Amino acid sequence: MNQNTFRQLICRNDTRTKAKALRFLLRLAAVPYAVGVWLRNRLYDWGVLKTVAASVPVISVGNITAGGTGKTPLVIGLCRYLEGKGLHCAILTRGYKSERGPLSDEPALLARACAQTTVVVDSDRVAGARKAVSQYDAEVLVLDDGFQHRRLRRDLNIVTLDATCPFGYGRVLPAGLLRE
Structure with a gap:
């Protein structure tokens, strides 16, 4: 189907x-x-389940429905805006390995579109956050598709919706x- x-x-x-x-x-x-x-x-x-706070602000861009709602363009625009304000961003994405290499299409697109932004691919968002801060000196973390991820504490949630549904x-x- x-x-x-x-x-x-x-x-x-x-x-x-x-x-x-x-x-x-x-x-x-x-x-x-x-x-x-x-x-x-x-x-x-x-x-009962604990959240973990990052040492820098965390912005989550997510949605409440499955399917495309414009998260990726919003993440790109947000990172470009923050970088333009002089902040070093890191995008945390779950990512999926592709057959062509270590990055799936979306993280590769994010890396190309946000050349000044570090893209960290890790299914463990807390570990990814720690890596982004300690290894790449990120000052702001942007969670791609992070609304349902509750373990990493977020400072701001941005939720995208499909206007047609x-x-x-x-x-x-x-x-x-x-x-x-």
Whole structure:
């Protein structure tokens, strides 16, 4: 199933019985995911799971839905702005290894677009933050796709939305596009 077909299914445009049955199964599958996200968030809210503060300001750019909402252009613009103000930034991204080399497409794009900014790829955002500060003298950390990442304490959250479907059809993954 391609992305377009999936969106047509979850936005409830397809009213055939087969589509309704599939949506029902997706809603069932969404329950354990939603419970897990809720529980993780409460554990952070209650202080059971601890956050780690970086020694420099942390700005998170993220979204509440899966899919493109313009995070990458916003990260690029934000880093260029901060660099223009004389601050050395580091972008922390989870990244994924590509077949062509150590950087996937998005971190490579960020590195090209923000030549003065350090791009640190690490699935452990806390370790990435420490590395950015200690090895690259970062003065500001920008978390790419960091809204759901709670372990590294953030000083500012910037949330992007898809204006055509800002709340992911009102359901969490996989029944909708909401991440939480």
